[in-house]
Structure formats: C-alpha cells, structure tokens
Amino acid sequence: MRFVSTAFFLATAVSCVSAIGDLGFSLGVKRNSDGGCKTTEDYLADFNTIGAYSNIVRVYAASDCNTLQYILPAVKQAGVQLVVGVWPTDDTHFSEEKQALTTYLPGYASNVYAVTVGSEALYRGDLTAEQLASDIDEIRTLVQGIDGYGSTPVGTADSWNVLVNAGNYAAIQASDVVLANAFSYWQGQTMANSSHSFVDDIMQALQIIQTVKGSTDISFWVGETGWPTDGGNYGASVPSVANAAQFWQESICGIRAWGINTFVFEAFDESWKPVTSGVSGVETHWGVWTDSNQSPKYSIDCDF
Numbered sequence: 001m002r003f004v005s006t007a008f009f010l011a012t013a014v015s016c017v018s019a020i021g022d023l024g025f026s027l028g029v030k031r032n033s034d035g036g037c038k039t040t041e042d043y044l045a046d047f048n049t050i051g052a053y054s055n056i057v058r059v060y061a062a063s064d065c066n067t068l069q070y071i072l073p074a075v076k077q078a079g080v081q082l083v084v085g086v087w088p089t090d091d092t093h094f095s096e097e098k099q100a101l102t103t104y105l106p107g108y109a110s111n112v113y114a115v116t117v118g119s120e121a122l123y124r125g126d127l128t129a130e131q132l133a134s135d136i137d138e139i140r141t142l143v144q145g146i147d148g149y150g151s152t153p154v155g156t157a158d159s160w161n162v163l164v165n166a167g168n169y170a171a172i173q174a175s176d177v178v179l180a181n182a183f184s185y186w187q188g189q190t191m192a193n194s195s196h197s198f199v200d201d202i203m204q205a206l207q208i209i210q211t212v213k214g215s216t217d218i219s220f221w222v223g224e225t226g227w228p229t230d231g232g233n234y235g236a237s238v239p240s241v242a243n244a245a246q247f248w249q250e251s252i253c254g255i256r257a258w259g260i261n262t263f264v265f266e267a268f269d270e271s272w273k274p275v276t277s278g279v280s281g282v283e284t285h286w287g288v289w290t291d292s293n294q295s296p297k298y299s300i301d302c303d304f
C-alpha cells in the first residue's frame, strides 16, 4: 500500500518541478584539529572543498561558536548561499540567537538563502507546534525588518515523521520553507530497502506540506539525509563507505532527479565530537569528506 502511495506522490511532485534538485550540505562549526570554533579562514577552506559540488550550506545556530560573525564574511567571499539556523530553546539561548541575527545579518542579504527556526525541535518535544509557529513568526518579523531581507524565507526543519503528524501542522503553516529530515540508517533499513524507505518518507512529508499549504508551489528541501561510513550497525543498517556510496547514488541522486532539493548530513566528519557510549559510534563518520583539503570518501557525482 505504501508503495502505491509513493508512486502517487512522485507523480504529484514531478508535476510541479522540472529541474534537478539542488545539492547542499550541513556544515559543522568546530574544527577537527582542536574542537575550537571555526574561523572565517576555516570556513573558506571548507567552501573551497565543497564548492566543486555545491554552493549552499546550512548551519544550526547563529550565536553558538559565534557562527554568524565568522561564517558570513566567508560566505560572501566564496559566493556561497547560507541557510541560517536559529535555536529556539531555552529562552536565554533564543535571546542570544536573536541578538546574533540583529548584529551580524546586515550587509549579507544576497548570501542568506533562508532562516530556519529549530532543528528537530518538534521531534525532541522541545516545543509544541504552536510555540514553534510563534517563534517562526517572531524571527520572520525580526529578519525581514533588516535592510535587504524583506523577502528572505523563514521556516523550520524537522523529521519527516513529525511533519506528517496532524498535530504539527501549525509549524508548517507558519513556514515559508520547510526542510524534512529522513535517515534510512536510523530506521534500521537494509541497504536493499533504504532508497524505497527514504523516497517514501520524503514524499509523504512533501505531500502533507503541499496539502497543508494548499499549494504545490512551496519551498521544500530534504533537510538532512546521508549514510555513515563507519561505526556500529543500527538494526539492519550497516555503516560502510560502499553503503554510503550506494545510498548516495540511489537515494540522494535519485531524489534530486525528481526535482527535490537536498541537504546532505554532512559535509565533513566531525572527529572532534566525543565518542559516546551506548549509541552506535557513528557520530563522527557522517562526513562526505574526512576534512577539508581531502577528496570525497566516495563518488558523489550523479548520472543525471
């Protein structure tokens, strides 16, 4: 039954798109060498590496690691587009985020593609959909009040299964742009079924967003997807370079061929992250690149 639904959603989606979906990357804000916050020079090195494949990246917070202060000059110099994340919890943090937007956004409007409020905030239960919608509206007023940002889209990013929940539609309604995350790895899928699962998840989210918005003319991205190259198994999911390469070809190239814009999690391994026990130890192995100044671990060319 789900397979039939997928075919229907694909037909729906393809009717409103014609081009290949764009490719973007999630970008960490700490250096692997020492875990320190990246500088403008560090970001320029990152963009130099990513630039052969993509000119848009997303970050998750504005004030943490002074991200906006240091990334915006690099974004401008490299001609990159940035999706600025805003972390809405707790109140103190949210205030710092708003202060960073006010202080650092001026002068960079042509390099800011969108602003997202929250990253899986609904999935974690940090906020209700109504609270998140209110925060999105507040950030839209703030951002669009800055010179040059009058039409900058403001939205949110959350897990596909949360976005399809009717209790969360208020967050979709409040958003100019929606990013839906889907990880076949974290659903314990076999490699054989991973692309089926991924496409089905994303198309369910897209279909709901189109329905809630009452339009097929919406701004939609896969917000995060990818496959780890090392670490422990999760259910039937096995991290490896070969499996990451296969997921890339079947799922990431595949969904882009349907015209869906896609952010991949993530550009670079984050080897600075502490190795946590209990989880499968994959946290440091999501990068397409090990580090800047390296080649991708596997081919990320698509055969469009």
Ligand SMILES: *[C@@H]1O[C@H](CO)[C@@H](O)[C@H](O)[C@H]1NC(C)=O
Pocket: 002, 190, 193, 196, 197, 198, 200, 201
């Ligand atoms: C494959 O993915 C689909 C879509 O998510 C799911 O309905 C189905 O149960 C999966 N099949 C297996 C064998 O896990």
